[in-house]
Amino acid sequence: MTRMFLLLGLTLVWMGACTPETSTAPELPASAAEKLDRIDLRTPLPLPPMMAKRQKENMRDHLLVVKEIIGALVSDDFATIERAAQRIGFSEGTRQMCTRMGAAAPGFTEQALAFHQRVDRVAAAAREGDRVGVLEQLGATLEICTACHATWKQQVVDEATWERLASTGPSSQEKQH
Numbered sequence: 209m210t211r212m213f214l215l216l217g218l219t220l221v222w223m224g225a226c227t228p229e230t231s232t233a234p235e236l237p238a239s240a241a242e243k244l245d246r247i248d249l250r251t252p253l254p255l256p257p258m259m260a261k262r263q264k265e266n267m268r269d270h271l272l273v274v275k276e277i278i279g280a281l282v283s284d285d286f287a288t289i290e291r292a293a294q295r296i297g298f299s300e301g302t303r304q305m306c307t308r309m310g311a312a313a314p315g316f317t318e319q320a321l322a323f324h325q326r327v328d329r330v331a332a333a334a335r336e337g338d339r340v341g342v343l344e345q346l347g348a349t350l351e352i353c354t355a356c357h358a359t360w361k362q363q364v365v366d367e368a369t370w371e372r373l374a375s376t377g378p379s380s381q382e383k384q385h
């Protein structure tokens with residue numbers, strides 16, 4: 209019995225020692241990710257993990273397309289330029305995907321769609337064998353890439369948070385149709 213009380217007493221002392229005193233405890237250090245988020249002042253583009261991964265995969269493919277176009281320009285290979293540009297050109301599929309990606313970030317979808325439509329002009333210039341036109345349109349396309357990067361940062365959130373943000377976002381009405 210005495211031993212039990214002793215044990216109980218010791219446990220209480222131990223718990224007391226481990227309970228932080230909220231009034232005097234120093235602020236918990238922010239994680240490195242939180243620190244980065246605080247100093248990166250771009251607008252968050254909230255996405256759940258799978259969509260965030262997908263978006264970055266698309267992005268890396270965008271850069272690949274630019275590389276392919278420049279490579280093909282060296283030899284005036286307009287068929288390759290057209291094919292590469294068409295890969296990321298505007299389509300009903302891209303419209304749907306960009307609408308979904310921007311569902312929780314007002315303004316993102318519009319920028320994304322303007323981008324894909326601009327890429328179509330690269331393809332059109334290539335179809336005409338217009339070397340300077342390809343370069344001009346590629347330059348204008350890259351301006352949209354860099355403007356978008358200057359504006360948005362990915363913010364990975366859980367599914368429930370994304371659903372909540374997306375349901376109050378600007379594209380929610382379109383999604384319900």
Ligand code: HEC
Nearest residue numbers: 253264267268270271319320323352353356357360361362
């Ligand atoms: C509508 C907006 C938008 C457009 C247009 C856009 N991007 Fe991005 N891109 C993003 C966002 C958002 C990220 C993530 C940035 C971050 O979180 O720091 C990103 C990231 C990237 C990354 C990094 C991928 C990784 O794996 O980390 C590359 C490369 C990239 N973009 C290339 C391009 C290229 C090339 C173009 C144009 C040909 C382009 N992007 C157009 C929004 C855009």
